Amino acid sequence: MRRYGPAVLLALVGAAILRVSLFSDLYLRYVQPALRPYLVVSGVVLVLLGVAVAVLVRTAEDGEVQEDDLGAPGGDTHATAGHTHGPAGPRVAWFLTLPALALLLFPPPALGSYSAEREADRRAERGVGTFPALPAGNPVDLTLGEFGSRAVYDSDRSLAGRTVRLTGFVTRDADGTWYVTRLLVSCCAADASSARAEVRGAAAPPVDTWVTVTGTWHPEGEPGSDAAWPPALDATSVQRVRQPDNPYEKR
Template sequence: MRRYGSPLLLALVGAAILRISLFSELYLRYVQAGLRPYLVVSGAVLVLLGAAMAVVRRSAPDHSGHSDPEEDPGHGHAHSPRIAWLLTLPALALLLFPPPALGSYSAEREAAQRVAQGVGTFPALPAGDPVELTLAEFGSRAIYDSGRSLAGRTVRMTGFVTHGDDGTWYVTRLQVSCCAADATAGKAEVCGDGSDAAPPVDTWVTVTGTWHPEGELGSDAAWPPVLDATSVRRVPQPADPYEQR
């Protein structure tokens, strides 16, 4: 069995990558949609490489008198350390139990790290209410738009629930540039929806309402922006849980 350890490990990792990228959309929990072809190719190459190594090792003659050249201490070949088998654990985890997308814990860690912007005017919003916005778009306009393009407009946003102090809660969404490793959070405080209690943490919701201005533009007092909600509807987690920066 040890003779086929390395090929098996390569094939296992490749199968895990194919499982999340070719046969499902789970890869969207970790990277942007545009990286899917690279994941598929990488997974296929690893599976083929593992199969090729297995064929070569099976056909290679054994001159040592042992069942496996890697087990012969005097054979002169490099040994595969047994600890390398620990690499099968993350591959099996990805294959059988893919980790969930980042949620409230990551959002709370990243919420204070906002991209510095200058106050200025933004392009006009599309006609018609409600207008669909991302959390990043809503936050940027609420905090930095001197033209107050959100004033009087009804907006609709989708994200997951995070909780604050004193019963406050937020609709939150993580934004990524490349993959989950560079995720940062955008959020809006939800007020006035008439509900008795905030939805549970990490519940996905679509919120409709109007912007409630607070604080001076560009100041810390304006963050996070506030939404006077008229509707809060629970929704399934989208296939792509992240917004693109």
């Protein structure tokens, strides 16, 4: 049975990838939607490789049995009892199946407040400038990334007087200040950075709770200055929502 270890491991990893990419939207916790076809192909290839390895191992075992039968005088089956050919590999290698089983049965959640806090003080250098006009009507649905960019860098102050609606998860500072936060990715969760807006005038839900916050921008400092970051929002309503299928924003 130990000879089938590589085949089992390949099949488990392939099945886990297919589970999160082909049979569900869980892959969105880790990568951008455009990468789904590559995940599906990778999963199929790994499963097929697992099957191929198992067939090769089985074929090799059958060949060894035939050689042993031919070499045993009078067909004495006891001559091959306990006989093995080649190393079967260390038993500890079976522990490699545990991560694959974990991904198959218990896919890790999307990144949350811990990751956002680690990156909260890092933001790209950007110049102050103008932005395209916002759509007419209130409230305006904006991503956290777009809201933060306009609030910090828009010299025309296009957010002034507008009601906006932001969706993200709750993060909190040690002093009780809380934020609606979203992680931005270019490719996958490994390159995630955070965008957040301070929420004022409303009680904070528990950390990592997903919420939709409606309110108006509270300008502070000059565009592009440290005082303008993080942007603030005077909330008129905070509604708990379920985590979206794609928890990340495109950077």
